[in-house]
Amino acid sequence: MRATLFVLPGALFGAGLAVSGMVDPAKVVGFLDLAGAWDPSLAFVMVGAMASFWFLTRLLRGRTAPFLGGSFPPPPSGSPDRRLLLGSALFGIGWGRAGLCPGPAITNLAHLELPILAFVGAMLAGMFAAQRLFGADR
Amino acid sequence: MELHNFTPVPALVGGLMIGTAAALVYAMNGRIAGISGIAARLLRSVPGDTAWRAMFLVGMVGGGALLFHLRPALAVHEMQTGWWGLVGAGLLVGLGTRLGGGCTSGHGVCGIPRGSTRSFVATLTFMAFGFATVFVLRHLIGGEV
Known part of the structure; x- marks a missing residue:
């Protein structure tokens, strides 16, 4: 099955999170703690990730369709609304509290530890609740 | 400003791996690799x-x-809070990323390079609230967290 191939980018993504150090909540909070002992590493992760995504997807410009089927999305459109702002604010508060966003939380499941399971379980419950109460995002 | 535990090279290498993985997904099926x-x-x-x-x-x-x-x-991986903190933060992250339509990867890694205004504003917003939350917890109410 073609779906199985997606294990590969998944593994590269997880390995990248591990190499970058972003799986450590202390390192993430170290970046968010501007008034304390600041660790700018997360900014370097973002720059590396955004630059490589930008460059590699640019190489695909000539293609009309992805390699394994489906279609490329239309160029981004739309402007920020209240839902986007409220959601991103709530996400930022949770991220600052725990030092975990969805990617590192999922990769940390590899440790098979209860605190991580509790976070991921609560995160999935929050996602489920949001979809039920407010409808799916665009 | 004092810098602590700064690891620019692994951060950049890890970032390149993450961006490459997201680009692979885009090349394979045209989807945006936003983890949330x-x-x-x-x-x-x-x-x-x-x-x-x-x-x-x-x-x-x-x-x-x-x-x-x-x-x-x-x-x-050094946890920053106990059970209730983790559960509360997890709920906020789940709820917030679905209301906001993305997280650090979908809005930050993919959305900004695609030129999405919504992703740019979302990323600024969750970064700002992340900074503010840590400031409040560490420097206003917490002392040593």
Whole structure:
């Protein structure tokens, strides 16, 4: 099955999170703690990730369709609304509290530890609740 | 300004790996590799659009497990809060990323390079609230957290 191939980018993504150090909540909070002992590493992760995504997807410009089927999305459109702002604010508060966003939380499941399971379980419950109460995002 | 535990080279290398992985997904099926979206859309499975998400997440855990095994120093993960804090933060992250339509990967890694105004504003917003939350917890009410 073609779906199985997606294990590969998944593994590269997880390995990248591990190499970058972003799986450590202390390192993430170290970046968010501007008034304390600041660790700018997360900014370097973002720059590396955004630059490589930008460059590699640019190489695909000539293609009309992805390699394994489906279609490329239309160029981004739309402007920020209240839902986007409220959601991103709530996400930022949770991220600052725990030092975990969805990617590192999922990769940390590899440790098979209860605190991580509790976070991921609560995160999935929050996602489920949001979809039920407010409808799916665009 | 004093810099602590700054690791620019692993950060940049890890970032390149993350961006390359997201670009691979885009090349393979045209989807945006936002982790919150990949996970959340498993919860309301649409036929034909589920297996690749599950496989990607399996890969994320497996890739992490492999690196943690090969390089135990990378396995360090120091929790910042107890059970209630983790559960509360997890709920906020889940709820917030679905209302906001993305997280650090979908809005930050993919959305900004695609030129999305919504992603740019979302990223500024969650960064600002992340900074503010840590400031309040560490410097206003917490002292030593």
